[in-house]
Amino acid sequence: MTRNLTLLAAALLATAAHAQTATTVRLGYFPNLTHAPALIGLERGTFQKALGNVKLDARSFVSGTTLMEAFAAGQLDIAYVGPGPAINAATRGMPLQFISGASEAGAVLVARKDSGIKTYKDLAGKRVAVPSLGNTQDISLRHILGEQGLKAQTDGGNVNVTPVPPADVLAAFAANRVDAALVPEPWGAALEAQGNGLVGNEKTVWRGGQYPSTILIVNTKFAQANPGLVTAFLKAHADAVAFLNQKPAAAQAAVNNQLEKLTGQKLDPRVLQRAFTRTRFTTNLDLGALNEYAALNVEAGYARSVPDLKAFVKK
Template identity: 55%
Template sequence: MTSLLNWSAMLRRMKRALLPLLTLSLIASASAQQAKELRLGVFPNVTHAAGLVGVQRGLIQKNLPAGVKLVVKEFANGSQINEAFAAGAIDAAYVGPGPAMNAFMRGVPIQVYAGAANAGAVLVARKDSGVRNVKGLAGKKVAVPTRGSTQDISLRHLLHENGLKATDEGGNVTIVPVDPANMPALFAAKQVDAALVQEPWGAIMETQGARLIANEKAIWAGGNYTTTVLTVNTRYAAANPDSLRGLLRGHLAAIDFIKGSSAGTQKSVAEQIYAFTGKRPNTAELFKALSRTKVTWDINLKTLAEYAQLNREAGFARDVPDLNRFVNLDLIRSLAK
């Protein structure tokens, strides 16, 4: 009996001695597993101005933990972003709420941690197309960035409000998926009649002679709707909390810069769009594009819920997401204080 008690006491002493070593080992192991890079997806659009400025001015990299490298990947549309998230090729991305919702409901492990922009998309038409209003789109070809994009869903809603439907809904408006940076060339070649597109590509097409059919406020909800969110892979976020905080701090720093320096913002956005596409919007185009876009980390959850309904009505989802699981603004709110 005495030997058993001695053995039990010895085990307790060994446990107390080994526990600190075990804890240090687990911490070291967790540290070793933390990612050494953050792979971020961005579009060459003014609705992604926070990302473009954050990248071009080094604000995101500056806020990441020491030893974590920012790897920037350029994408043209939300479908490409969803494929990259599903393949594990990116850790975070600026993307429209439509594609993000659809990926989330298909089980892709992502969550929205911040807003990035409201409005910032317009409907334009070739001057020789004969289109002067939304009803004039009957029988026409209209470009959007990709099927199921935020702009595609917005266009279908506009069509329905004006008694029209897309051809895949039994109507006579042909919706054509086109990367935004390629839309000006398609207008020039008369391959499409109109486009619902993010800035600065709408402003660029206006410079080339396109007619503005609906500005950012006429697209939907008076312009008070989210067009871009900052989405992060939830597994990456859980394993790399310091990198997540750094990303959001860099995001906030970029938004502050945009609010404080119009000229600096135009320069940074132009430089990064040029780096991605080889096309540089001019000062007048960027001024117009930025005036149509509200750069903000906040999200209007009411209009986001309404947008989820539009996404379902458009046939891109069978249901609407649980916004309490899809959106988590707790960290960005605490950092923004």
């Protein structure tokens, strides 16, 4: 099931016309390709242009776990985040709404070239990095392990699941601190370019590659008080997604510029191009996939039950 962004924007407008109280919009996002709409909107200045005289305060985070902590503390109004942390927050009663899709797929499992890991089964007894515990890739990894009859050490198994910020995973591989990593792009492609082995691509990680990697959320109270700003931001977000899909070469250059500013690492264009082939950009919210992901969240032990996500999708 999908939600059309145009209808969503119209609904937000109809809710309370253009009333607003905010003088600043505080945005959270990650320095990952799966957050490319955020990187494009920032690099091209289209977010700030859409907001007019209202200041955009954009803040980069290393994982969904840390971002949602800031969201819970009232430090963010709008955020790009993975479905795992967003669903966890919704389950705990955090006042938020899912307002748009941003990216799908774009996560791969790469093994260090001397690790001896060729298949998912070979993860037994190994150290596997994820961006943070409880984040989208962590939940996906625990599902993969379960399918192979394996478990994380914290669940009574022998796979050491360890948090490593995606931009730091290259250094972790070089220092032999981890044997493999389930990471969002472009860091998977960057690891592969160094001669490390691709164990699972974006299609084998889960659901044949038909899964949300990043969605756009908003603080409910902020949305109610500032419907015009949310609508303006959604329009800029949709423009960024269209730019990614319609002008891939220019989009890749813009994303690379932002990644260098944020991480100090400028990627080989060929690496970024490979990462782009594994990631899709969309404004659609696939509620069916989100519900399945919520079930994986329960399976991973991060929630007791599957919430009614319809209540969090803005109509």
